[in-house]
Amino acid sequence: MPRKAARLIGVSLLGLAGVLVIVAAAGLGVRAYRQHLAAETLAIRSPNGVQEGAYVDIGGIKQWIQIRGEDRDNPVLLFVHGGPGGSTLPISSGWRPWEKHFTVVQWDQRGAGRTYGAAGDALAPTMTLERMTQDGIELVEYLRNHLHKDKIVLVGHSWGSFLGIHIVKQRPDLFYAYVGTGQVVGRVTFEKSFELAITHLQELAQSASNSEALAELAPIVARPQITPQNRLVADKWSKSLGLPSIESFQLAGPVPPPFMPDFSLLDWYNWRKGMTFSAKYLRGREGPMFKRDVAALGLAFPIPVVFIEGDADYNTPSGPAEQLFNQIIAPHKEFVRVRGGGHFIPFDRPDEFLAELVAYVRPLVPN
Known part of the structure; x- marks a missing residue:
C-alpha cells in the first residue's frame, strides 16, 4: 500500500x-x-423527611440500602425485590408518591446491585435462602434502631415474596404486616406459569396457522410438565411466535431508568452482573423457589397478611397464591385482585398499588 x-x-x-x-x-x-x-x-425537602443511601454491615458483608420518605413518623415499608438479583433502585421513580405515606426502604440483597459490586463473586458460597433470610432479619433490626420504630411493614415482590415470607415467618414480632405481590408459592407457581405459556403458544400457533408448531406443542398441551425437553420446545416457539417475555412491561414514573440520579454506569454494570450471578444460585430447577413450598413453613401467621395480585400475571399466576391465601390463618387477611394487572404492578401501576397499600395496609399500623 x-x-x-x-x-x-x-x-x-x-x-x-x-x-x-x-x-x-x-x-x-x-x-x-x-x-x-x-x-x-x-428530592425530599420536607423538614421531617429522610433521604439516605449507605452500606450497612449485614450478614458479615456491606449491603446497600436506600431510605426515603417525607415524614419520619410514617410507617416504614421495606420493599424486598425480586429477580433474584433484581435491585429496584433504578426503576422506582414511580414510587415518589409512596413516600408521602411511608418511609420506603430499598435493599440491594446479597448478590444484587451495589451489594454485589462491593463483594463480587466471593459471595458465591453464601448465596443460600437461609443466609439471605438472616440478612433480612438483621436489616429489619437495624431499621428499627436507626429509624426508631417498633415494627415495620414488609412488601415482597416475586422472588422477594418467597424470601420475604421466610423472613416474617422466622421473626413475626418485627412486623406489622406482610404484603405479597407476584407471590411465589413454590414449584406449583412455575408449573402453572408454564401451563399458561404453553396454552398461549398454542393460541399463537393457531392464529398463525403454524402446523409444525401445533404438532410439537400438542403433546405438551395434553400434559404440560416442566421437563428439559418440553422447555426446549417452549423456548423454540416462544421466540418464533413472539410470546411476550417477562420483561414486557412499561415502567411508570417521572424518571426513565437510564437517568436515575446517583446511579452510575458502574452501578448499571453491577446491576446486570448481579442478576446473572444471583440467578446462578437461586433460580432454576435446583433453586429454592422450585424445590421448596412456602406452605411447609406453616399456614398460621400471627400478623396480618395481604396479597396484592394482578389477575393477568402469567409469570407468577395468582391461582396458586390464592389457594395458599385461602389456607392461611391470620388475625387479619386480604386478597386484593388488580384487574388487568401483570407481574410488575408495583412498577407499571405504582399509583394503583399505592392506593391498595393505603386502603388495606396503612390502617394495620398504629398511629
Missing part, C-alpha cells in the same frame, strides 16, 4: 475516533444533565 494511502487511512481512523469520543462525551453530558434534573424532581 502506498505511503500516501496509508497516511490517509490513518488520518481517517483518527478522525473517526475523535468523532466517537466527542459523541460519547456529549452523551455522557446529556445523561449528567438529565440526572441533575431527576435529582431535583425526586
Whole structure:
C-alpha cells in the first residue's frame, strides 16, 4: 500500500475516533444533565423527611440500602425485590408518591446491585435462602434502631415474596404486616406459569396457522410438565411466535431508568452482573423457589397478611397464591385482585398499588 494511502487511512481512523469520543462525551453530558434534573424532581425537602443511601454491615458483608420518605413518623415499608438479583433502585421513580405515606426502604440483597459490586463473586458460597433470610432479619433490626420504630411493614415482590415470607415467618414480632405481590408459592407457581405459556403458544400457533408448531406443542398441551425437553420446545416457539417475555412491561414514573440520579454506569454494570450471578444460585430447577413450598413453613401467621395480585400475571399466576391465601390463618387477611394487572404492578401501576397499600395496609399500623 502506498505511503500516501496509508497516511490517509490513518488520518481517517483518527478522525473517526475523535468523532466517537466527542459523541460519547456529549452523551455522557446529556445523561449528567438529565440526572441533575431527576435529582431535583425526586428530592425530599420536607423538614421531617429522610433521604439516605449507605452500606450497612449485614450478614458479615456491606449491603446497600436506600431510605426515603417525607415524614419520619410514617410507617416504614421495606420493599424486598425480586429477580433474584433484581435491585429496584433504578426503576422506582414511580414510587415518589409512596413516600408521602411511608418511609420506603430499598435493599440491594446479597448478590444484587451495589451489594454485589462491593463483594463480587466471593459471595458465591453464601448465596443460600437461609443466609439471605438472616440478612433480612438483621436489616429489619437495624431499621428499627436507626429509624426508631417498633415494627415495620414488609412488601415482597416475586422472588422477594418467597424470601420475604421466610423472613416474617422466622421473626413475626418485627412486623406489622406482610404484603405479597407476584407471590411465589413454590414449584406449583412455575408449573402453572408454564401451563399458561404453553396454552398461549398454542393460541399463537393457531392464529398463525403454524402446523409444525401445533404438532410439537400438542403433546405438551395434553400434559404440560416442566421437563428439559418440553422447555426446549417452549423456548423454540416462544421466540418464533413472539410470546411476550417477562420483561414486557412499561415502567411508570417521572424518571426513565437510564437517568436515575446517583446511579452510575458502574452501578448499571453491577446491576446486570448481579442478576446473572444471583440467578446462578437461586433460580432454576435446583433453586429454592422450585424445590421448596412456602406452605411447609406453616399456614398460621400471627400478623396480618395481604396479597396484592394482578389477575393477568402469567409469570407468577395468582391461582396458586390464592389457594395458599385461602389456607392461611391470620388475625387479619386480604386478597386484593388488580384487574388487568401483570407481574410488575408495583412498577407499571405504582399509583394503583399505592392506593391498595393505603386502603388495606396503612390502617394495620398504629398511629
